Amino acid sequence: DVKVTQSSRYLVKRTGEKVFLECVQDMDHENMFWYRQDPGLGLRLIYFSYDVKMKEKGDIPEGYSVSREKKERFSLILESASTNQTSMYLCASSPTGAYNQPQHFGDGTRLSIL
Amino acid sequence: AQSVSQHNHHVILSEAASLELGCNYSYGGTVNLFWYVQYPGQHLQLLLKYFSGDPLVKGIKGFEAEFIKSKFSFNLRKPSVQWSDTAEYFCAVAGSQGNLIFGKGTKLSVKP
Numbered sequence: 001d002v003k004v005t006q007s008s009r010y011l012v013k014r015t016g017e018k019v020f021l022e023c024v025q026d027m028d029h030e031n032m033f034w035y036r037q038d039p040g041l042g043l044r045l046i047y048f049s050y051d052v053k054m055k056e057k058g059d060i061p062e063g064y065s066v067s068r069e070k071k072e073r074f075s076l077i078l079e080s081a082s083t084n085q086t087s088m089y090l091c092a093s094s095p096t097g098a099y100n101q102p103q104h105f106g107d108g109t110r111l112s113i114l
Numbered sequence: 115a116q117s118v119s120q121h122n123h124h125v126i127l128s129e130a131a132s133l134e135l136g137c138n139y140s141y142g143g144t145v146n147l148f149w150y151v152q153y154p155g156q157h158l159q160l161l162l163k164y165f166s167g168d169p170l171v172k173g174i175k176g177f178e179a180e181f182i183k184s185k186f187s188f189n190l191r192k193p194s195v196q197w198s199d200t201a202e203y204f205c206a207v208a209g210s211q212g213n214l215i216f217g218k219g220t221k222l223s224v225k226p
Contacts, residue, residue: 004157031212040123042204042218048211056211090158094212102148103214105158 004106006091012112019078021109023091030096032074037088081113116141118205120217127195128225135190135220137205146208147188153201197226
């Protein structure tokens with residue numbers, strides 16, 4: 001069974017800090033995704049990656065960056081955290097050519113920016 | 115751009131009631147459609163998916179969905195809900211880049 005592991009379930013940081021959210025998958029999937037989930041807004045795509053060192057902007061990339069140095073790991077970086085980035089962050093992965101393959105999700109990181 | 119609309123923000127039902135959650139998508143070409151469920155405190159899980167063929171798709175836990183191309187709809191149904199179905203349900207369509215485009219979700223509360 002696919003396992004997507006996010007490094008923290010809960011995280012509290014301060015405004016202006018640089019924040020790293022880590023995600024690791026164990027199924028050798030090429031595609032990895034970062035979403036944020038907010039009440040009433042559903043899931044919105046921040047960034048995704050098709051392969052190592054490749055990244056694509058999603059719908060709401062402002063204030064975020066990503067890093068994919070190894071196939072199994074996809075990091076989301078908040079360059080200078082702000083209170084409007086308080087949210088639930090979800091990582092997902094899927095195999096390549098995956099128009100019809102479901103994504104597998106991690107448990108999420110609930111991030112609070114104070 | 116593709117989009118997904120879920121009509122109900124919060125649905126409250128009693129056990130054994132029938133469920134139908136609405137989902138409409140905007141794209142007119144070939145679509146790949148999904149329903150995901152998120153139980154309280156758990157990760158998103160796939161309920162069912164539609165790619166082609168029989169428009170009536172059966173998923174896990176007694177859920178099914180019907181793809182109606184003429185209505186751009188992919189509604190989720192269950193004949194008799196249980197308290198354990200309390201969760202948030204998300205409809206999604208596959209984007210052109212392998213990403214998923216989600217609706218805003220519908221919270222289902224089932225009263226015992």
